[in-house]
Amino acid sequence: MIHYRNEVPRSGVNGRALVATARRLLAAANLPEGDLSLSLVDDSRIRGLNRTYRGKDRATDVLSFPLASASNASPEPLLGDVVISVETARRQAEEYDASLQCEIYRLLIHGLLHLMGHDHVASTERRAMRREERRLAKAIGLPWPYANDGNAPTG
Numbered sequence: 579m580i581h582y583r584n585e586v587p588r589s590g591v592n593g594r595a596l597v598a599t600a601r602r603l604l605a606a607a608n609l610p611e612g613d614l615s616l617s618l619v620d621d622s623r624i625r626g627l628n629r630t631y632r633g634k635d636r637a638t639d640v641l642s643f644p645l646a647s648a649s650n651a652s653p654e655p656l657l658g659d660v661v662i663s664v665e666t667a668r669r670q671a672e673e674y675d676a677s678l679q680c681e682i683y684r685l686l687i688h689g690l691l692h693l694m695g696h697d698h699v700a701s702t703e704r705r706a707m708r709r710e711e712r713r714l715a716k717a718i719g720l721p722w723p724y725a726n727d728g729n730a731p732t733g
Contacts, residue, residue, distance in 0.1 A: 580604075581615040586664045589618055590678055599683055599718055603690055606717035614693070615659040616686065624663040639666040640685040642692035660689035680720060687714045 580600045584593055596616070604612045619627075621637035629635045631643070645658040662685045664678075671681035691710055698704040715722055 579613050581613075583616070584618040585623065586618050586620050589664045590668075591618060591664060591682055592679055595679065596682060596686070600686060600690075602718050603687060603714055606714055607690065607694060609655060609657065609694075611655070613656045614690070617659065617661045618664050618682070619661055621663050621665040624661060624666070627661060637663055637666055639663055639670060640689045642689040644693045644695075657690070657693045660686060660693065662686065662689065683718065683720050684711075684715065687711050687720075690714075 580597050582593060582597050582600075584591065600614060600616055601610075604610055604614065624641060625635065625637040627641055628638050631641070639662065641659075641661045643659040643661070645656040662682060664682075667681045667685055668678050670676075671678045674681070676684075688711060691707055691714075696703070696707040696710060698707045712722055
C-alpha cells in the first residue's frame with residue numbers, strides 16, 4: 579500500500595501518476611505488497627527533518643526513514659517513509675534539463691533503494707546503487723536524464 583501526502587500547494591506533481599509509479603517500482607523491486615509512505619514537502623520542512631534526524635541544517639532532495647528490513651519474511655513488508663522536497667527537485671530538474679515529474683520519480687527510486695538497505699557511502703556501494711537506480715528507472719520507462727552519473731545529486 580502506498581500512503582501519499584502532498585504538503586505543497588500547486589506543486590505541479592501529478593500525484594496519481596506518482597502513486598501508480600510507486601506501485602510499479604515496488605513490483606520491479608520484488609516488493610509488490612510493500613507498504614510505503616511517500617510525502618512531498620517544501621525545503622523548509624525537509625530542512626527541519628534533515629536537521630532533526632541527520633544533524634544537517636540544510637535542505638536536501640530526498641530523505642528515507644526505514645521501518646523494517648525489506649527482506650523480512652512478512653508478506654507485507656513495512657518499508658518506511660520517503661520524503662521528497664518539491665522545491666529542491668524543481669531546481670535539480672532545471673539543472674539537469676528533466677521534467678519535475680521525472681526528477682520526482684528519480685528521487686523516489688533513490689529513496690526506495692535506501693529503504694531497501696542500499697547506500698552510496700563507499701564506492702562499491704555507490705556503483706551497486708547506481709546500477710539498481712538505472713534498472714528501476716528502465717522498469718518504469720524513465721529515461722535516465724543525467725549524462726554523467728557521477729554528477730547526479732544524491733539524497
